[in-house]
Amino acid sequence: MKVEIEVMQEEEDKRPDNVVFDEESNSYNAALKPYATNVGAPIITTPDTVTWKNVNIDKVNKQVKARYDELKAEYDALMEKFEYNNLIYSAKFNFEPIVGEIYHLYRDKNQQPFLSIIAPSQCNFDFVETFRLNADKMWEVVEE
Template identity: 55%
Template sequence: MENKKPDNVVFSAEGKYNAGILPYSTNVGAPAIKLDDVVGWKSRGIHNVNKEFQSKFDELKLQYQNLMREYEWNELIYNAKFSFEPVVGEIYHLYLGEDGIHFLSLIAPHEWNKEHIGTFKLNSDKKWILLHENSSKFRFDVR
């Protein structure tokens, strides 16, 4: 009967009483071992990360659309008809001629009766910056 130990005592023949070094509780009076509920934490994490990704995606999409719009305007102006060398910093106006060809001019829209497309300024990188668009006359389809 001396070799028999009670059920609530942790005993091994090699380690003797080793309850103090075990990573889990060994006494029936010890608190219950409960696993953390990580499903809720994961769900919140996934939601927050997806929200961040969507926000970044929307931001990049808007930047892309703005870049494509700038590209379309610059391509339109560089393909327009003009017989002068534009000066950096000056303001120019894009018109649609009666023959259907776009042309660039220094003359403001209120100074004559032509179909005004937009007002632009040439920057030092030779990029045309849109200052005013006559949206009722012209529209790019940028997706």
């Protein structure tokens, strides 16, 4: 047994580097490989992809950041709209607002919000903002 192992090791040592020998099947399988295996074959080199990766990582990071900034701005605008709507719907008013009409939000002496049709120029109330009720029943700020 010991002699067989030594003979096999000697055979392995005798094979040159360019010989493709499969230890499992105990056969030569150079013809089965998808790449050239003889000495005259071109050298297989891996391309340097570090520069390509770094450039594209930078581009992807910029695109992701730009998209994130867009979404953040959209989210902030939506949250502002939500806060205004929450403020108006929690305010006091004794009428049913009509879609498309302009209303003014004020604070009373107890700092409680109330909605009115009276313009800020016609009264001395603590003015907050002017709004219009749209068809979706959401309040929009009216820039004057």
